[in-house]
Amino acid sequence: MEHVLLRHRDIPNLKKLEVYREHGGYEGLKKALSMTPAEVIEIVKASNLRGRGGAGFGTGVKWSFIPKNAPETYVLINTDESEMGTFKDRELTENNPHQIIEGALIAAYAIGCHKVFNYMRGEFMDAAYAFEEALQECREAGILGDNILGSGFSCEMYTHFGAGAYICGEETALIESLAGNLGQPWSKPPFPAIEGLYKKPTVVNNTETLANVPMILINGPDWYKSMGTPQSPGPKIVCISGHVERPGNYEVHMGVTYRELLEMAGGIRGGKKFKALFPSGGSGPIVVDDALGAPLTYEGLTPFDSVMGSASLVFLDEDTDMVWATLKVIEFFRHESCGKCTPCREGTFWLDRVVQRIYDGRGTEADIRLLQSIAGGMKGKCLCALGEFSISPILSSIVHFLPEYKAKVAAAKGGKVAQPAAAAAVR
Amino acid sequence: MLREKYGKEIDALLARFPEKKSAVLHLMHLAQNEYGHMSDEAIREVAEICEIDPTHVLGLAGFYTLYYEEPVGKYVLEVCNDLACALRGSEEFVEMASRKLDIPVDGTTNDGMFTLKTVMCLGACDRAPMLQCNLKFYENLDEAKFDNMIAMLRMKAEQGDDEPSVVERIFSYMK
Ligand SMILES: Cc1cc2nc3c(=O)[nH]c(=O)nc-3n(C[C@H](O)[C@H](O)[C@H](O)COP(=O)(O)O)c2cc1C
Secondary structure: OOOOOOHHHOOOOOOOHHHHHHOOOOHHHHHHHOOOHHHHHHHHHHHOOEOOOOOOOEHHHHHHOOOOOOOOOEEEEEEOOOOOOOOHHHHHHHHOHHHHHHHHHHHHHHHOOOEEEEEEOHHHOOOHHHHHHHHHHHHHOOOOEOOHHHOOOOEEEEEEEOOOOHHHHOHHHHHHHHOOOOOOOOOOOOOOOOOOHHHOOEEEEEHHHHHHHHHHHHHOHHHHHOOEOOOOEOEEEEEEEEOEOOOEEEEEEOOOEHHHHHHHOOOEHHHOOEEEEEEEEEOOOOEOHHHOOOEOOOOOOHHHOOOOOOOEEEEEEOOOOHHHHHHHHHHHHHHHOOOOOHHHHHHHHHHHHHHHHHHOOOOOHHHHHHHHHHHHHHOOOOOOHHHHHHHHHHHHHHHHHHHHHHHHHHHHHHOOOOOOHHHHHHO | OHHHHHHHHHHHHHOOOOOHHHHHHHHHHHHHHHHOOOOHHHHHHHHHHHOOOHHHHHHHHHHOOOOOOOOOOOEEEEEEOOHHHHOOOHHHHHHHHHHHHOOOOOOEOOOOOEEEEEEOOOOOHHHOOOEEEOOEEEOOOOHHHHHHHHHHHHHHHHOOOOOOOHHHHHHOOOO
């Protein structure tokens, strides 16, 4: 299959402007600049491109929320990419930066923005070098700055670095962080489209989302919708990691099944059996083998009470201790909770404590119910989705793997504790 | 001192934003690169440049994990130990690194050369075990590669390591 996003795998040196242009680069921008902003938004709407940052919101619709003729607006590229199991935006940034820049410029033109920031996690500073070089090439070629490609449209673009905080991927926290504040979300409304960066109308889009845009302009919405399913059209980069033979990014058309994806990655490592899948990094409920036949689409896992999210698939083999795996994930959320709202700050702290004690062999049957009760108390009450994310691995692992929890508390009663030696040593 | 050394870059950075405060995270990266950690002096300088209260900068240093509030070794080894990496051997890797450097996690070697830390997901789960050292990624690691890496870093340090850091390279793009 020819790639639409990971095109650098087909075309050597695609990160160079010259090569990118030889392969149709910036033709999508040219086409956009020959239209009105409203026409550009209509095309993106018609393609039904949906956000790749996890929530799946219609990209064209999002752009259309920006008030017309607002004097100052912003486009923010979200390259915070800190979800466990996610590593797609980094590959794009390092290898296909111009496609991101082109997509962001089209977004900027569509909403009348003259300054774009690409918010990257600080840990990507080395990877970002390719992006900085691409920006520099654009400035020299008249693709950034004043009067872009002679169109009269002017726009600048800068990289901005975070400093190690998962929460800054949440759009309002990202905006706060860019303004120099603690990266803590606010309760919407106001929505960023009305009051965002510096209180100006702002669009936040995921890196991969924007990388879809140039080709939609060039080839049209019908071409785009010929890939994937009616509700989830287009290509998608799927990050596959964990116990598989060949971890990595796989670009597919949405609608392939999770089983097919596992096969693409060479199956479970060492010929072992599949046990469980975290389909959305740490942020989505765990699923088991009955869900493997489901299609990878925004709705595909709904019957299994889970979500596609950013399509970060972490596969676990038959030998995995599920209480341990759940502990790893809740530790992440406890660490990354920003501390602003009480349910998430206190809830993730206690969930971590209780899973830890069950894992350590100090738990009781009542602790399992306590986990469910803490999670229930958090549900729907957190300021942002981080708190909601944090309860999903807990609740789903209890649903699917209750006997493992019970075995741990039973062993605790009998005084003998079984746990992998390595895992214990690190803590 | 930052001003003297990076005046041009700092001005270019500040010009990007309508508010100076937006430059704070970048300047903290630069200050940490210069001073090794967010020392009082580093915090004061950043606050002055951004025209904000030093306590605000201190708060940011506590919030964002890439800033060190205490002195660290010359090379900070941050091993990703999240679930995806742990499924591919990161916990055993941390144990090995800790044994070889003869320091616990969060410890610094006596010669001040290495600090070992574990961190949350670094976005390189397909290349685990992996670590970040002074913002550079080292991926698909094993014991032999780790030994090699440590030996190389020691050698570099002895020769006075004058290679520009990741932060310095990025700041060279501020114009
Ligand atoms: C805790 C949390 C972390 C998030 N992290 C990211 C991220 O790293 N990258 C991203 O694009 N979106 C992330 N999001 C989603 C953003 O809030 C936002 O929906 C997205 O950037 C919108 O872009 P899209 O419409 O193109 O998907 C996160 C959301 C939450 C609640």
